[in-house]
């Protein structure tokens with residue numbers, strides 16, 4: 001009993017002495033910090049830029065730049081559909097080649113997409129307004145237009161399954177079919193404006209590639225950059241995209 005008390009006394013003395021010397025290096029402080037950091041990394045309610053600090057992706061079109069305008073980046077409000085932008089809008093001429101940002105497997109390729117009638121699209125947007133958000137069926141089937149989804153498995157970001165989405169396309173390469181393997185930088189289709197109001201009205205205006213990356217873990221999913229303030233978001237995305245695409 002006496003020995004045990006001595007040990008406890010010595011241990012608390014060492015901890016207090018260290019804490020007095022420098023509270024930031026005390027064992028208790030360090031232990032607390034490590035567990036807080038783990039909680040932050042594990043918590044999938046909030047996007048953590050740490051998850052993607054080593055992520056490198058190719059830009060989806062040749063000679064295209066990451067847009068600077070916040071309206072073209074994740075988190076921009078999309079009031080017309082009662083929603084929030086989850087991806088990046090790369091504006092480019094109609095028919096620009098689109099490439100895979102990373103290796104993956106094709107899980108959706110809308111070769112037979114037929115544009116929805118303008119009135120039907122508007123009706124769906126009114127439904128979005130009534131339910132207070134953009135329902136996933138309307139988003140995925142009507143608003144994305146002709147789209148490709150690629151499955152990147154767990155290879156891109158440690159601990160997460162990721163998928164990339166390429167929307168509003170005007171055409172899809174014939175080799176891009178369900179289950180097909182795609183290399184990073186491989187040509188997959190061409191930009192367009194399918195799924196937009198301009199397209200339902202029969203024009204080619206507003207052609208752009210909508211691209212997004214979804215991270216999945218623990219029965220949840222979160223889009224790349226969710227709720228990250230603009231400056232940090234731009235810096236993070238700029239660090240992710242490799243500049244040159246040959």
Ligand SMILES: [Zn+2]
Nearest residue numbers: 087088089210
């Ligand atoms: Zn978009």
